Amino acid sequence: MKRTLLRGGISILPSGRAYTNLLLEDGKIVSTDASYETAADEIIDCDSHIILPGAIDDQVHFREPGLTHKEDLATASRACAAGGVTSFLEMPNTKPSAITIDLLEAKYTIAATKSIVNFGFYMGATCSNLDQLKLADNVPGIKIFLGSSTGDLLVDEQAALERIFAETKLPICAHCEDETTVRENQQRFGPNLKLSDHSRIRDHKAAVIATKRAFELAKRHRHRFHLLHTSTADELPLLEDASPYITAEVCPHHLYFSIDDYERLGSLIQMNPSIKTVRDNEALWAALLAGTIQVVATDHAPHTLEEKNAAYPASPSGLPAVENYLALLCDEANRGRCTWEQIASWTSDAPARVWGLVGKGRIAVGYDADLAIINPIRAKEIRNELQFTKSKWSPWNGVTLTGWPVRTIVNGQTVYIDDCESDQGKIISTQPQRRLRCDHHRGGFWATKDGIGL
């Protein structure tokens, strides 16, 4: 039995911040008592540090199988570890797409040999795989592309959507950009498209129509629904009016980048849903701070720089973010824009509850010892060459942030330690970690607008 004592430090507990010790035993948190000192196998001095529950990124594209020239589960999970992300939920648009139980379980099998953080995989919906969707078990949920993006997944037929919402049990999440609107816009802007047209093709209207459609289905069928990557101010009134069945997420690129940045960053910020305006950035921040949006996730979607450099519209949509998103938020906490408690909620507690992740999301006795230890005064520049992602670039290249994960612990085991000398940090353990257990019947869903405890 291995005992680790984290001595001192400010832990962000469910009840708020507390200067305390944490005792970890066999991968679990067994004490959060400040006075508790014990003979431990390992003592980690956490004085002057903030201890967050490890981040749970509930929207990533890690490209394995089939697209491993962009990323794979070994490189991606190292990027997670470096970013304080102790669990990820991965999207089904790999090659082949995860649309059958066998294909889905094959991804779990690969991850069990390669992923150095905890893992879960969504099942992708098609117009004809209802029988498979109904069989899925112990997975976070079902992903629907209401508008097409990278890959060939799309469910646009109303009859198919009705059946999925009526007959499946798992929570559903969706990419909400209306396919018809996007195609009409494409036609309208003609053949000679430029990059900035991306945000005019995938416009506000496309996002609002698809989000309305998904919410209407979720409410009528009383089905748990999570809106992925909210991108517009115009979707927010729909959320304010949403039912307890509905939760929402925002990604850093929709908080930080606007169409004004196309000139500076080009296709590096080409994303689906497209990035929008400064007005949208500000409205999304306000909605997050107000609790209208509950989750921050990355939509980490790496492509090689060579692919990104193709002339639009051949350039693919997507950017990597998993190793920087927690630091982006820590930097905001340092500036006073948000609190450490809000970060713990957005990146860990809320996604754990949305997806029914057993033993995850909190620093509390009995929970798994998944922790991100933050040095709030550590300043570090994001540099392409130091990224762990296989794609080796970041749209935040050159940006210096203050407040970084300096040690990441997964199931009680240190997997990453910061290195001030090289600035890249080191992966300490490459031992594969665990499949996330999902229990959607045990209070794992969002029962009221204010959320519920487990």
Ligand code: DOR
């Ligand atoms: O920009 C995006 N890229 N949006 C998505 O929905 C998919 C992702 C990808 O897989 O490349």
